[in-house]
Amino acid sequence: MWLPWVSSTKGVDDIVPFIKVAQKQYVSGEGFKEILMFQGNYAGFTGYYNVDLNIKSASIGYWLGEPYQNKGIMARALKVFIDYAFNKMGLNKMEILIAEENFKSRALPEKYGFKEEGIIRDAE
Template sequence: MFKYQVNEDLYLRMYTIDDAAPLYHLINESRDHLKEWLAWVDFNTDVEASKEWIKGTLNGVFETGGYPKTLAIIYQEELVGTVGFNEVNRTHRYASIGYWLSEKKQKKGIITDACRAIVTYGFQDIGLNRIEIRAASGNKKSRAIPERLGFQEEGILRQVELINDEFYDHIVYSMLAKDWLKKNG
C-alpha cells in the first residue's frame, strides 16, 4: 500500500475500505465545521456513503496509471483528514489539489505539512509541471495554505461553486515545478 512519510507524527496513505467507519465518524464530528466550505459533506450521510467514496478513490488509482489521487492524512496513527488531487491532466502535466482536516486537529501545521508533501510528490514522483489550489475567497484558513507554501495568486473564478444555496468565488493559486525546486531544493 502507498505510504508517504511526512514527519515522525504524520504520513499520507491510500484509503482502504476499513477506513469507511472512521472516515464517516470523522466527517460527522466535524460536519458543521466542514459544510461551511465543502458541498459534498451533506452527501456523506452514513458509513456506506464513506465506503462508496473510498471505492471511488481506489478506482482513481487505475485511472491515473497507478498513482493515488486521494490520500488519508494520518497524524499520530489517527485518521484526521484528506488531501489529494481533485483533477489531474496527464497530457499537460498539471493538477489541482484539495484538502480538509478535522476541526479538532486544526492549528498544528498538519494540513500545511500534508499539502507540502503532496505538492512535492506531484512534482518529483508524478512529474507534474503545475499544481494549483483553489479556495473560496472567504475561506481564510484554506487560502492561508497556498500562501504559506509560496504559491502565486493568479486570479478569481467568479461564482464557481455552489455551497448551501450560495455561489462562491474561488481564488486560484499556482506553483510551477521549477519554482518549487528553487524554494524547496
C-alpha cells in the first residue's frame, strides 16, 4: 500500500477527518480537493495542496481505488488539474510527491512533462 491512510479507511466516518482538512485548506486558499466519480461510484480524488500564489507554486496529490485503475480516469483528471494550475491559476511550478517504487503513479506526471528532481529519504 502506497498511502498508509488507505487501509484504515473503511467507511464514511473514516473519511471525515480528510474532508475537514480539505475544507480548511479550501477556506484558507492553501488547497482544493475534488472527488473523482466513475459510473456513479466514488473512485478516488485529486487535489492541490501547499498552494502559494506568492511564489506561484503548488503540489498535486491523487489517489485512485484499485477497481478504477487502468481506465484512464486519473490521466484525464490529472491533465485537467495541471492545465488549470498553469493556465487559470497562473502557477509556474507544480510538485507531485510519489513513492519511489510506485511505477504506475510515476508514469502519469512523466506523461505530462514532469521531471524527477530528487528522492526524499525516510518519507511516507
